[in-house]
Every structure is written in structure tokens, then in C-alpha cells.
Amino acid sequence: MCTGCGAELHPYLEDDIYGRWQRWQFPPCRPCDARDQERWQKAERIASLGLAPRHAGMTFEAYEPVTDSQRHALERVRAGGSLWLVGLASKDGPGTGTGKSHLSVAACIAAAEAGAVHVEYHVAPELYARLRGEAMSEGMEDTVRDLCECDLLVLDDLDKGRKTPLAAEVVYRIAEERSVNGRRTLVTTNSRPGEVAGLFREGGYGPAIVSRLRGLCDVLTVEGPDHRLTARPEFPEARKGGTNR
Ligand SMILES: [Zn+2]
Helix, strand or coil: CCCCCCCCCCCEEEECCCCCCEEEECCCCHHHHHHHHHHHHHHHHHHCCCCCHHHCCCCCCCCCCCCHHHHHHHHHHHHCCCEEEEEEECCCCCCCCCCHHHHHHHHHHHHHHHCCCCEEEEEHHHHHHHHHHHCCCCHHHHHHHHHHHCCEEEEECCCCCCCCHHHHHHHHHHHHHHHHHCCEEEEEECCCHHHHHHHCCHHHCHHHHHHHHHHHCEEEEEEECCHHHHCCCCCHHHHCCCCCC
């Protein structure tokens, strides 16, 4: 009997290669084998996203919208397409933790679960730092190509971190390339698009970046109380980081 599904498996006698003896073998349960394989491949694809431990468990199912704009954002991110999520606190507060990072991570996990697609998730300040390091080597062009050509790109907290001329130029190239080709892109910020244009002052790229991104993405405002305070406690790992990234 299969220990997975209880199906009856019929043993058969197998000869050893020299024909000296025989022994009973059980065939594998094909449906269970296929299911295991699928589950394993899904896990592999999610692992290959390279998400940080703080992102563990940030699925659509674990997201609990409190406000109408959060419910709307969940629906829209789930439906696919390119979006720019602007996090705003409903009363006072910094507007961080409204769940926009959770939603963008969930989109990556869902895409990886659904099939073998090239997904790139980046917290922008970490990406800018990495680009500074790679600028001296040829590695940077490979990174930029991945960012331009992947099936789904998330740039989380695009407005945070040091926006050097290099960062501004790379973000511009990404925005241009992806908008021309209509590639699915999710951007999150705590600043409104007009403010983001001012943040990428260096080299005068700001307005061009914002106009490309606005052409590609629908802008959605996600208002809410700090999501980290209302999130369910099942995934303490996901919240250990403290900062909303
Ligand atoms: Zn079975």
C-alpha cells in the first residue's frame, strides 16, 4: 500500500542482474510521485527567488487587509499587471508597513509557484549598494540585463537609499526598457510619484524615470495602519528584521 494515498501497489518479482536470485519489489505510486515532484519543483523555484528570511510566509493568503485601499491593492496585485504601490499611513506615521512590501513579495511567490518564470525581487537600497560594488567590474551589466529582461521585477522601496548618479541611470534604463516591452513590474515607495522625480535629482533622470514608470504601471495608494502591528503572528521570522523592507 502507498503510505501517501493508500492506493494498493502490486509487488512484482525482480531478477538480480546475474539471474542468481529474485526479490519482491513494490512499484512507485505514480500519482504520489508526480505530486512530490511538483511540490519539490515549486519549493525550488521559490528558493531561487533568494528572498530574505524576513520575507518568509509573505503570501497573498497571509495578507490581512484592514482598509479599503489595502483590499483593493491585494485584488490588483493578485490579478497581475504592473503597479506602483504608494504606501501612506492613514492618520499620522510614516506610511511604512502598510503591506506594500508584503504584497510585492507575495506576487513573486505566486509567480514562482505558478511556473518557471524569471522573477527578480530587489529592495532598492540594497540594489543600489550592490550596483556601486559591481560598477568596477563587468558584473554590473549582467545585473542590469537581468533587471531589464526578467518576466517579473519588483523594486521595493524605490525611494529609499542613496540615489547616486549611477543608481539613477540604472533605474532609468530599467524603466525605459521595461516600459517599451511592457514587462510586468511592481514598484513600491512611500513617496508620491511627483516627489520621487525630485529624489532622483542626479543627472536629471527623475522626471524621465517617473514618466516611464507611470506609463508602465497603474499607481495605487495603499493606506493603512502599520501592517506589522496587525499582521498575524504565525510568521515571526518575517518580522524579525524590524525595518520595513
Ligand atoms: Zn500514492
